Amino acid sequence: MKTIEVEHTGGPEVLHMRDIGGLEPPGPGQALVRVLAAGVNFMDIGQRRGSYPRQVPFTPGMEGAGVIESIGDDSSVVAPSSRVAFVDQPGAYAEASLVSADRLIPLPDDFTFEEGAAFPMQGITAHYLIHEFRKPVRGDVVLIHAAAGGVGQMLVQWAHHLGAFVIGTVSCEEKAQVVRQDGANEVIIYTKKDFAREVNRLTNYHGADLILDGVGKATFRKNLEAVAVGGHIVIFGASSGPSDKIDPNELKAKSISISEGRLSKFIGTRQELLRRANDVMEAMRQGWLKLHIDCVLPLDRADEAHRLLESRKTTGKIILVNTAGEDSSTV
Numbered sequence: 001m002k003t004i005e006v007e008h009t010g011g012p013e014v015l016h017m018r019d020i021g022g023l024e025p026p027g028p029g030q031a032l033v034r035v036l037a038a039g040v041n042f043m044d045i046g047q048r049r050g051s052y053p054r055q056v057p058f059t060p061g062m063e064g065a066g067v068i069e070s071i072g073d074d075s076s077v078v079a080p081s082s083r084v085a086f087v088d089q090p091g092a093y094a095e096a097s098l099v100s101a102d103r104l105i106p107l108p109d110d111f112t113f114e115e116g117a118a119f120p121m122q123g124i125t126a127h128y129l130i131h132e133f134r135k136p137v138r139g140d141v142v143l144i145h146a147a148a149g150g151v152g153q154m155l156v157q158w159a160h161h162l163g164a165f166v167i168g169t170v171s172c173e174e175k176a177q178v179v180r181q182d183g184a185n186e187v188i189i190y191t192k193k194d195f196a197r198e199v200n201r202l203t204n205y206h207g208a209d210l211i212l213d214g215v216g217k218a219t220f221r222k223n224l225e226a227v228a229v230g231g232h233i234v235i236f237g238a239s240s241g242p243s244d245k246i247d248p249n250e251l252k253a254k255s256i257s258i259s260e261g262r263l264s265k266f267i268g269t270r271q272e273l274l275r276r277a278n279d280v281m282e283a284m285r286q287g288w289l290k291l292h293i294d295c296v297l298p299l300d301r302a303d304e305a306h307r308l309l310e311s312r313k314t315t316g317k318i319i320l321v322n323t324a325g326e327d328s329s330t331v
Helices: 042-049 113-118 120-131 150-161 173-182 195-202 220-226 270-286 299-311
Strands: 002-006 015-019 030-040 063-071 083-087 096-100 104-106 141-144 165-170 186-189 208-213 227-235 257-260 293-298 317-321
Touching: 002 299, 015 299, 030 083, 030 113, 030 120, 030 299, 042 299, 063 096, 063 113, 083 113, 083 120, 083 270, 104 270, 113 120, 113 293, 113 317, 120 150, 120 270, 141 150, 141 195, 150 165, 150 173, 165 173, 165 195, 173 186, 186 195, 195 220, 208 220, 220 227, 293 299, 299 317
Parallel strands: 141 165, 141 208, 165 186, 208 227, 227 257, 293 317
Antiparallel strands: 002 015, 030 063, 030 096, 030 317, 063 083, 083 104
């Protein structure tokens, strides 16, 4: 069985394909999944760099899709040969992975494995961000940073669907066009304009009722200028580094609130995981929520996938696929 291994932290060049022979049989509560597609995320880059420490050597990847090869006990949750997706489980950059059975999401036949690897992390993240802090209502102003990224595009579509006035920030005009197609009312190219000043201008100095920020350090302080009185800022990522520390007294002037979100805290039970995943898949079936898969690469080009994501030249999702194919057993 082949897998991508990180023997020491560093740049994309530390991602190497290894043949490890095979995995241990699944234990109680586990399933052995033949991974046919894996999603690439900034979390994977953080683990590879060492900013999100993991014990080396390790196999990157926190989400994927494939077919169950075997299960560790008589589980009523899943069955061999079932099509599944999974999220928040390590080791997806491989031809097979041991996954907790209660973390598996049944993948309907009308979804491809690439779609199954693309929607869980970002789709479920968008779901909790929209629903758990301040759910937008018609007329609310919602500011979404990195709006052309995988999570950003889903957030734009979801907020638009709920009737919000959506403002996205992006780095270039090419990405701005993508975000407009997703339903953004306004797009700010932050490399050319001060986003806080633009948000206030565009809203007649009302500001943003909800700010969804996966960028962190580069945007956090300006968020305080862009947020509306009584508004809410949600930090869910740190692609530019951790947000600056803040004195709680700074929240008084506008009576604002700030939250941090982490996916694992919103899929704590199987029931919650499936509720959010099924909501996302139903939205995709209805057609108002669309996946944007930027490119699909074979597993042995994981280093290229990381370089593409780090370059910020992509829009949407990058997927790694097992080129051995659906019909071959790898374990």
